[in-house]
Amino acid sequence: MPVTVGLYGQSQPSCFDRVKMGFIMAFAVDMAAGALFGLFSCLRTGVRREWMGGTGKIMVLRGGTFGTFMAIGIKIHR
Template identity: 45%
Template sequence: MVPPPTGIYGQKPSCYDKISNSFIMGATIGITIGMLFGGLSAFRSGFRGTELVGKMGITMMQSGGTFGTFMGVGAAIRC
């Protein structure tokens, strides 16, 4: 059986640690998805160069923030 995860000095991670780790994990996944879908949709819309990067960055930040928030709220409910 796998032992439960421990935090610093052998303590269990606090609720804040769980929420922040879930938010970071969700934001990373959201940014990756935003890069894929935002890049494809901006490319299909005819944006090139700086416009493409700008539209893709906006989509990445929006999807990262949204998915990170949902993952953080899910972790907060479980605490």
Template identity: 45%
Template sequence: MTMTVASKPFYKDQKCWDKLKVGFLIGACVGIASGAIFGGYRGLRFGYRGQELIYHTTKEMSSGAITFGTFMAIGTGIRC
């Protein structure tokens, strides 16, 4: 039984702009996840409940998504 190996990685055919978009999306996903974890924990620690907790957590998630996404896009752009 033999396995075939791909001749080149799939990302070799992508343009630099596509790589930047994917880098931003991956960073945004990481930022959303970390914002949900740390923002939720911090909100509960400060005593927020209900609407306040949701508002605080979503604010942390959006700022984390923008920050991580930007840095991942910059890092991907450097590698283009």
């Protein structure tokens, strides 16, 4: 199947590029949400010294989970 070329000689992104971009975008968005929710939950419970460790852990877990599901969804959709 020939690759279609755009107006300026660009080709369309491959399936792997789309999946990678979906994962990265979802990871970044949910990392920001994880930062907010992690910070508020750590401050609410009164953990003052270790809030960075708890917030970082929540951010990575949320970002990785949502990024994985978004990458799977993009692969299924395309």
